[in-house]
Amino acid sequence: MPVWNIIQAVNDALRVEMRRDPRVVVMGEDVGKFGGVFRATSGLQEEFGVERVFDTPLSEGGIIGTAIGMALYGLRPVPEIQFADFIFPAFDQIVNELAKFRYRSGGEYPCKVVIRTPYGGGIRGGHYHSQSPEAYFAHTPGLKVVIPSNPYDAKGLLIAAIRDEDPVLFLEPKRVYRAARGEVPEGDYTVPLGQAKVVREGQGVTVLCYGAMVHTVMEAVDKQGAAEYDPEVIDLRTLVPLDTEAVLGSVRKTGRVVIVYEAPKTCGYGAELAALIAEKALLHLEAPIARVAGLDTPFPYTLELEYLPSPERIARAIANTARF
Amino acid sequence: MSCPIPGEVRPLAEDDPALQLRQILNEEGEADAGAVAALGLGRQELLRLYRGMLLIRVMDERLMSLQRQGRIGFYGEARGQEATIIGTAAALGERDYIVPALREAGAAIFRGLPLRLYIAQILGNANDVCKGHQMPCHPGTRAARYVTMSSCVGTQLPHATGMAYAMRLTGDEAIVVGYLGDGATAQADFHVALNFAGVWRVPVVFVCQNNQWAISTPVTLQSAAPTLAHRAVAYGMPWARVDGNDVLACYAVMREARMRALAGGGPTFIEALTYRMGAHSSSDDPSRYRDESVTEAWRSKDPLRRVERLLERMGILDAAGVAALRASLDDEVRETVAAEEQVGPPPLRSLVEDVFHAVPPHLEEQLAELLPLSRQPVGARTHG
Ligand SMILES: Cc1ncc(C[n+]2csc(CCOP(=O)(O)OP(=O)(O)O)c2C)c(N)n1
Ligand SMILES: [Mg+2]
Numbered sequence: 225m226p227v228w229n230i231i232q233a234v235n236d237a238l239r240v241e242m243r244r245d246p247r248v249v250v251m252g253e254d255v256g257k258f259g260g261v262f263r264a265t266s267g268l269q270e271e272f273g274v275e276r277v278f279d280t281p282l283s284e285g286g287i288i289g290t291a292i293g294m295a296l297y298g299l300r301p302v303p304e305i306q307f308a309d310f311i312f313p314a315f316d317q318i319v320n321e322l323a324k325f326r327y328r329s330g331g332e333y334p335c336k337v338v339i340r341t342p343y344g345g346g347i348r349g350g351h352y353h354s355q356s357p358e359a360y361f362a363h364t365p366g367l368k369v370v371i372p373s374n375p376y377d378a379k380g381l382l383i384a385a386i387r388d389e390d391p392v393l394f395l396e397p398k399r400v401y402r403a404a405r406g407e408v409p410e411g412d413y414t415v416p417l418g419q420a421k422v423v424r425e426g427q428g429v430t431v432l433c434y435g436a437m438v439h440t441v442m443e444a445v446d447k448q449g450a451a452e453y454d455p456e457v458i459d460l461r462t463l464v465p466l467d468t469e470a471v472l473g474s475v476r477k478t479g480r481v482v483i484v485y486e487a488p489k490t491c492g493y494g495a496e497l498a499a500l501i502a503e504k505a506l507l508h509l510e511a512p513i514a515r516v517a518g519l520d521t522p523f524p525y526t527l528e529l530e531y532l533p534s535p536e537r538i539a540r541a542i543a544n545t546a547r548f
Numbered sequence: 549m550s551c552p553i554p555g556e557v558r559p560l561a562e563d564d565p566a567l568q569l570r571q572i573l574n575e576e577g578e579a580d581a582g583a584v585a586a587l588g589l590g591r592q593e594l595l596r597l598y599r600g601m602l603l604i605r606v607m608d609e610r611l612m613s614l615q616r617q618g619r620i621g622f623y624g625e626a627r628g629q630e631a632t633i634i635g636t637a638a639a640l641g642e643r644d645y646i647v648p649a650l651r652e653a654g655a656a657i658f659r660g661l662p663l664r665l666y667i668a669q670i671l672g673n674a675n676d677v678c679k680g681h682q683m684p685c686h687p688g689t690r691a692a693r694y695v696t697m698s699s700c701v702g703t704q705l706p707h708a709t710g711m712a713y714a715m716r717l718t719g720d721e722a723i724v725v726g727y728l729g730d731g732a733t734a735q736a737d738f739h740v741a742l743n744f745a746g747v748w749r750v751p752v753v754f755v756c757q758n759n760q761w762a763i764s765t766p767v768t769l770q771s772a773a774p775t776l777a778h779r780a781v782a783y784g785m786p787w788a789r790v791d792g793n794d795v796l797a798c799y800a801v802m803r804e805a806r807m808r809a810l811a812g813g814g815p816t817f818i819e820a821l822t823y824r825m826g827a828h829s830s831s832d833d834p835s836r837y838r839d840e841s842v843t844e845a846w847r848s849k850d851p852l853r854r855v856e857r858l859l860e861r862m863g864i865l866d867a868a869g870v871a872a873l874r875a876s877l878d879d880e881v882r883e884t885v886a887a888e889e890q891v892g893p894p895p896l897r898s899l900v901e902d903v904f905h906a907v908p909p910h911l912e913e914q915l916a917e918l919l920p921l922s923r924q925p926v927g928a929r930t931h932g
Contacts, residue, residue: 258764258837281734281770282701282762310700313736348621350683352699489914519914521903525621526672526680526893536921 225407233375233408234264234340234396237382238302240412242272245300248386250277252287252304261306262342262401288314288339292322295335300386308343308395309352315360322391323366338385342398344436344486345518345532350525356435356487356518361393362463362496368392369463370417373438375406377461380415388417397436404439420470421459428454429546430474431538432497433484434461441484441538448539453546455482463493471497472505479510480545484533489517511548514541555786555813562774569789569821572796575849577857579796584858587800591864597638597795598855598865599873601630603663604654605852606877608826611670614885615830620670622684626651628793628825629757631851634658635798636725636755636818639806643722645693645715647708649701651757652694652727653685659692667884673891679898701762702728702735705754709745712752712815723751723809725802731762733779734770742817746783749814753805756817757792759824764837780817792822793851823849896922 228236242248250265250272256279259266269277280287284305291301305311311318318339325335345354362369368390372378378396385392397404423438424445433441438459444450445457456474460466475481481501483494498513516533524531558566572587573579589597608625615623626633629651637646637655646655657666665677669687672680678688678696688696695711698704708726715722732738733756745752756776760767773779780787786808788801798820805816823846827834834840859865865873896918900911907915 253762254764254837256764261763261831279765279769282731282765283734283736285736286734312700313702348683350686350699351681353683490910519899519918520911521900522681524681524899525683526676527896527899530896530918530922531899534921537918540921 225409227405228375228408229402229405230372230375230378230396231262231264231401233379234382235266235268236408237379238265238268239271241383241386242268242276244412245386247298247300248276249294249299249301250304251280251291251301253282253306254279255304260304262398264340264396265304284310284312284314285317288317288322288337291337292317292325292335295337296325296333300336300338302338302340302386305339305341307353308341308357309355311339311341311357318361318367318393319364323364326390327366334389335391336389338382338392338394340382340394340396342401343395344397344399345523345528346399346436348525348528351523354523354528356485358395358463359487359491359493362493366391367464368417369395370461371395371397371435371463372461373397373400373435373459374404375408377415377421379408380413381417381461383412384414384417387414392417395435399436400439415461417462418465418467420461420467422456422470422474423459424455424457426454426456426478428478429456429480429482429542430478431455431457431482431484431542432460432471432494433457434459434463435486437484437486437533440533440535444535444538444542448535450539450542453542455542468500468504471500475501475505476508479508480548481509482514482516482538482541482545484516484538486518486532488520489515490520492517511545514545516541555808555816557781557784557786560778560781567775567777567789569791570797570801571791571794572800573794573854573858575854577854577861579858584796587796587803589799591862594859594862595864597634597799598852598859599877600634600638600654600658601795601852601855602874603657603877604630604633606874607654607881610878610881610885612826612830619889620684621672622830623670624650624685624829625826626654628846628851629759629822630654631795632755632757632792632798632820632822635795636802636820639799639802640725641722641806643693643720644806645695645711645722645724647695647704647711647724647726648697649704649727649729649732649757650685650697651729653687656687656689656692656694659694661687661689661692661694663880664884664888665689667888668891671888671891672893673888674894675888675891676894679901680894681898681902702732702737704728705732705737705741706744708752708754709741709748709750712745712750713748716750721810723753723806726752726754728754728756729762730756730758730760730767730770730776731765732756733776742779742783742785742815745815746785749812751809752815753802753809754815754817755802756819757822758819759822761824761828761838763828763832764834775819777817777819783817785815785817786813787817787819789819789821792820793849793854795851795855
């Protein structure tokens with residue numbers, strides 16, 4: 225089996241689906257000849273031609289708006305937004321159009337678009353190349369939100385996302401785009417949406433995370449001594465729909481939970497997880513729910529490693545929660 | 549309001565002679581003496597224009613090489629575009645405002661942003677006015693009336709229109725310049741900005757640096773119109789197309805647009821045709837997507853060489869003078885970088901500052917949680 229990074233896995237998923245399904249088109253800024261600024265669409269234009277893999281004018285609203293039109297007619301566009309930070313010119317199209325088309329038409333006009341976009345910090349990109357906007361979209365009924373953390377899941381989830389009947393926001397953790405490597409099967413396979421994965425089994429503390437933070441959590445466990453508390457680390461993989469059974473089952477077992485995400489803390493996705501656990505498993509808890517998150521500030525440049533949840537901060541939270 | 553400097557809103561046929569690029573200083577550095585004199589630029593002023601352009605060139609060379617050495621995190625050059633940047637900025641008055649796009653930092657320095665503050669911003673150190681909040685090449689200064697840029701392409705343009713409205717409302721004798729790239733003309737905000745400006749007839753000048761590329765995307769994929777200036781017609785505003793590598797022509801069209809705006813004649817759209825000689829940024833490799841022989845061909849249109857020839861012919865600066873000026877600017881940049889590299893990062897507290905007017909309690913609490921674990925302030929973390 226080839227050992228690939230996340231970019232190669234995404235690239236292969238697109239290739240597999242484009243070969244299988246002529247409805248799939250790839251569009252966005254610099255995705256054609258250049259193959260994307262992160263090279264995720266590299267080689268696709270050569271193989272599938274400029275009609276199916278094309279550079280658009282520089283307009284995110286235009287990219288998503290026209291992708292919606294293509295989807296209404298039956299194509300399966302997979303537009304790329306160059307950085308998640310630049311998705312906001314398309315916010316109206318995503319929130320008011322893409323997410324609501326099926327509902328407002330009573331199912332007459334489902335709208336199948338998969339938006340791929342790199343997100344997250346740790347690449348010295350300052351606040352316009354580092355944000356984690358997942359909560360805005362998880363808050364939007366009608367959208368599925370998927371975030372892989374490794375190459376195997378990236379490929380399997382992206383194929384599943386393209387085959388799914390609903391619009392999907394597919395957020396790619398660019399901090400580990402190249403650093404996360406692993407075996408990836410060739411050809412066709414899927415990782416189903418809505419299924420979390422236990423990355424490390426444990427009895428002591430449930431640690432919920434996704435994206436690049438899965439790696440930071442594992443560093444806390446393996447290098448910062450948090451293994452001592454026997455954490456159970458869960459990679460959510462899909463935020464919407466959430467695998468609530470995986471989350472609640474683990475919390476009922478350990479009675480303790482630490483939630484890690486790099487977006488600003490307030491109203492971040494971890495707030496929803498905390499509320500869910502409080503609603504459904506409060507009586508199993510033996511310690512307060514802890515959140516380790518980004519600060520409630522814009523994403524900084526110089527002090528980004530101070531802003532981001534660090535292995536040290538995570539290890540401290542795991543220890544405090546375990547010893548409570 | 550009647551305007552003494554008429555700005556005709558011309559219809560555009562593809563062969564409209566007005567679509568010819570305005571040029572004063574040709575590729576050989578030759579200019580009609582009368583045309584130069586008409587600009588009213590004295591010898592010192594011509595030298596100052598050249599110095600501003602040369603500083604951009606020298607900075608770009610030096611800072612790109614520092615980026616490659618890993619001493620700065622990121623850099624975006626303006627190589628090849630110096631004439632547009634300095635020519636248009638030089639026509640502004642002190643009270644005018646610049647709302648920049650990506651590549652106008654040279655204009656901020658030209659208007660008085662101290663080089664050391666620009667370098668501090670690039671390093672994101674404790675001297676940086678914006679406290680290391682933004683990535684390199686995102687300067688801003690109230691003193692030089694240069695608004696702190698965002699990385700988002702196009703968002704600045706409605707700000708320029710709104711600012712011009714505010715200037716008129718408050719009776720300020722000033723204009724706003726909103727810069728943009730060719731790529732930005734595809735954004736909704738571009739159209740919004742021009743439409744509002746046209747309807748309101750406010751004193752704003754849009755300067756589009758058409759360097760023919762938006763990362764790997766050629767301008768032909770941004771617009772099907774024969775020129776970018778065609779856009780202005782739809783928004784009911786005067787426009788000009790100018791050789792963006794000719795600093796004198798850029799100065800001239802900007803001066804006219806400014807006078808018209810000050811006289812109540814409303815907005816103007818300027819398309820300055822130039823070429824992005826370097827990579828999009830230090831993260832980019834143009835050989836992957838464009839024919840670099842075209843880039844080579846543009847070297848013969850180099851904006852600096854033309855001015856050098858003019859200055860030499862006018863007896864203002866000879867080749868030795870150029871070399872000496874270059875060396876002194878290079879020293880200045882190197883010394884400034886060396887000094888600023890000694891400065892540590894901003895204090896940890898800077899993380900929670902300027903989110904709001906005052907630091908709210910929940911941010912104080914989040915800061916306090918960081919303190920026991922922080923690596924700060926233990927000196928500078930190296931960049932990159
Ligand atoms: C809204 C938005 N989308 C995408 C980007 C990524 N990006 C940065 S610069 C750029 C191209 C800009 O081209 P142009 O406007 O021609 O300016 P130039 O780089 O040529 O100066 C792109 C796509 C961005 N910064 N903002
Ligand atoms: Mg451009």
